[in-house]
Amino acid sequence: MPNRRGLAALTAAVSLTASACGGGAAIGADGGNAHPRTLTYWASNQGASLADDRRVLAPELARFQRRTGIKVKLEVIGWPDLLNRVLAATISGQGPDVLNIGNTWSASLQATGALLPFDARLLTAIGGRNRFAPAALAATGAAGRDPAAVPLYSLSYGLYWNRALFRRAGIPRPPTTWAELTADGRRLTGGGHYGLAIEGGNYAENAHHAFILGRQHGADFFTADGRPRFNTPQAVAAVKQYVDFMAKDRITAPDDAEYAAQQSLQDFATGRAAMLMWQSAASSLKAHGMPGDAYGVAPIPFQTANASGPARVDSMVAGINLAVFRNSQNHDGAVKFVRFMTSTAEQKTLNAAFGSIPPVKDAQDDPAFATPDLTTLRQVLAHGAAPLPQVPDESQFETLVGTAMKDLFADAAAGRPVTDASVRAALTKAQQQLPTS
CATH class of the missing domain: 3.40.190.10 (Periplasmic binding protein-like II)
Known part of the structure; x- marks a missing residue:
């Protein structure tokens, strides 16, 4: 069941109703793979508009479907609404399979128990902890606990x-x-x-x-x-x-x-x-x-x-993390999707499109991330950025x-x-x- 201290901490600042989101089972359910051929994905707005994000993501989601046979239903949510939507899903247990979260929210959402922890087994399934830059991993949840999500886009x-x-x-x-x-x-x-x-x-x-x-x-x-x-x-x-x-x-x-x-x-x-x-x-x-x-x-x-x-x-260590909702009805597909989105090839494609920095180290060598502006921001992230309190x-x-x-x-x-x-x-x-x- 969700941690009630975490839920109280998350919900006091906003007025929400459980009807704000749809689909899924109650938090605390075992999840599993009852719907192995579909996923629902809530993406954050990274580009100049919601339409720009859909344009960037659509061919990548189609590529994932060709490889796995799993169809991804995409919804891009603007930043003014994203936290409220995630909180509503957290409270009601009615949410997506996979979702983007601001990395600063990782510990708060972790405390609710609503997100699937990336334990050693799941980290191995997506290629291992060492693929990610240390600064990005520092904003994935409380110290000493399994990450609540994994880095997707890094920013400074x-x-x-x-x-x-x-x-x-x-x-x-x-x-x-x-x-x-x-x-x-x-x-x-x-x-x-x-x-x-x-x-x-x-x-x-x-x-x-x-x-x-x-x-x-x-x-x-x-x-x-x-x-x-x-x-x-x-x-x-x-x-x-x-x-x-x-x-x-x-x-x-x-x-x-x-x-x-x-x-x-x-x-x-x-x-x-x-x-x-x-x-x-x-x-x-x-x-x-x-x-x-x-x-x-x-x-x-x-x-x-x-x-x-x-x-x-x-x-601050800025960026977007990718999380799996604990009550997802397709845990296996969700983890496959996380592995796909954090693969070196996808990291290059997506971060280049959105002007962000790949948190996956192998992707950072691409010339797309050697522009003067991104070189400065990479140096800030590596040497001058601190994570918000986890x-x-x-x-x-x-x-x-x-x-x-x-x-x-x-x-x-x-x-x-x-x-x-x-x-x-x-x-x-x-x-x-x-x-x-």
């Missing part, structure tokens, strides 16, 4: 900068510290342009940047035993620094407070903003008409030059802290003051919303 954050706008402003290179970014942003703001585009209405983006800046400030949002610490002075400093790009520094447009569906990508691609912090944005920028030679990609800045030690974190309440951290930051951005956009006290109050309220049992 980078600072995208518009070459023409930088050149016009007389700025020779991208910033390496936040002080430089703020100063550059002010020079780049004006005449219909802003220095930095953000997604202030996107709780996940907010929480990711709170984590990155939090690590740079020395914040730990959870203790070693998983207790929340959302409102420490270091956490307050990190969140205020991010919101201050709009509230104090004025290098971010007030409209960005409402952005939640990749509008910041469009603003960057069309020259309305000169900088963007994003995970592997190349394919989306291309879809918005921005050629690859129009921008550069650099690591996200640090608090100080030559930062070292725990403060030298400039990304604790049951991690998804709650994203939802609650990210939503608190959304409210703070709304204050900033409306001209209301954002202070240390108001940030601390918002983070305290977020922590108080966590379930206690």
Whole structure:
């Protein structure tokens, strides 16, 4: 049966009904292979649109069917809806056979018992643990437990900068510290342009940047035993620094407070903003008409030059994991599908199409992943990225802290003051919303 602490942690932030998803048996059922010729697959939106994902995935799913005789019924789900859909399936036991999850949710979903653990036998069945990059495996569930899912697409954050706008402003290179970014942003703001585009209405983006800046400030949002610490002075400093790009520094447009569906990508691609912090944005920028030679990609800045030690974190370990729903009626087919999607050939095809980094090491040698932008992002992932806390309440951290930051951005956009006290109050309220049992 699912772990009730995990379920409580996952469900408190959203209002869901079991009717949101269909098919399958109750969680805790043995699963098995009652429907060996079909699979249902929930894919996350990786491309410029849901239709773009279907276009990329359709021929690969057809190839899998030719090899195995198993038909895959595909549904691509946008990021604003994906976690709610997964939570509804987790609660009701009515879900797909195979699903993509944000890798930051791995430990939270693991705690529910809804996902099939990838124990030694299953890892062997898909080629073994050693095929995957260590950074990607670090975001597959709690330490010391079998992975709740396996890496499918790896991502890291980078600072995208518009070459023409930088050149016009007389700025020779991208910033390496936040002080430089703020100063550059002010020079780049004006005449219909802003220095930095953000997604202030996107709780996940907010929480990711709170984590990155939090690590740079020395914040730990959870203790070693998983207790929340959302409102420490270091956490307050990190969140205020991010919101201050709009509230104090004025290098971010007030409209960005409402952005939640990749509008910041469009603003960057069309020259309305000169900088963007994003995970592997190349394919989306291309879809918005921005050629690859129009921008550069650099690591996200640090608090100080030559930062070292725990403060030298400039990304979270971002990416997508592939999971098997425990109540799947086709466990054997689901594992075959995971093996297919994580095969070296498919890893090259899919990650090249979506502009992400293959978590399978053998696939990374392909020239498609040696472009200047992906080379930078690979180096960040290997040397500067840290996994979000692999604790049951991690998804709650994203939802609650990210939503608190959304409210703070709304204050900033409306001209209301954002202070240390108001940030601390918002983070305290977020922590108080966590379930206690």
